[in-house]
Amino acid sequence: MPQKLVFATNNRHKLEEVSAKLNGRIELLTLEDIGCRNDIEETGGTFSENASIKSHYVYERYGLDCFGDDSGLEVEALQGKPGVYSARYAGRHGDHAANNDKLLAELQGVENRRARFKTVISLMWKGREYFFEGTVEGTIRHQRAGKSGFGYDPLFQPEGYDITFAEMSLDEKNKLSHRARAVEKLVEFLATVSE
């Protein structure tokens, strides 16, 4: 019987990405699967705090091993903004078009375009908390390019490439993305403790 582990999300895409890497070693459950219908509020000031809020929420109320994640974009010339506000940078949660417009406006005339995507995962495993982090460095373009992906993908060009995340196939992006890097570390850890 595979061990069970809750992923504090209702995003099926994220669940599939992690499940695929676990090779059936561990059975992943979503919030919906455990009957948790509440929106867990991301009130933290850092990615780690938000990831931790999610994993603790499930661990404390349901007594189940669990992990939560939080991601976003940090722009050097904007002192790390939008950071934890990435999803609601322009005001409305998930309005990616407006977020990209705001980012371009804030960086108008700014020469330093360096930025990074970051993901932090907090895992509550047998009563202890573990963190896994993934980053990808890059630059912010002056104009959007590409149609795939989501969020800031049309403006983000990863280091070593001359195309944006939105011009890559999902497979290509998933090989180098911040989320993939954090997930790989989580999966490596789970492989050692679930043998």
Ligand code: IMP
């Ligand atoms: P989440 O924590 O994964 O839901 O990400 C929060 C927000 O960060 C998203 O709504 C996007 O604005 C931004 N973001 C995170 N990951 C990515 C990515 O891979 N591409 C583009 N934007 C992202």
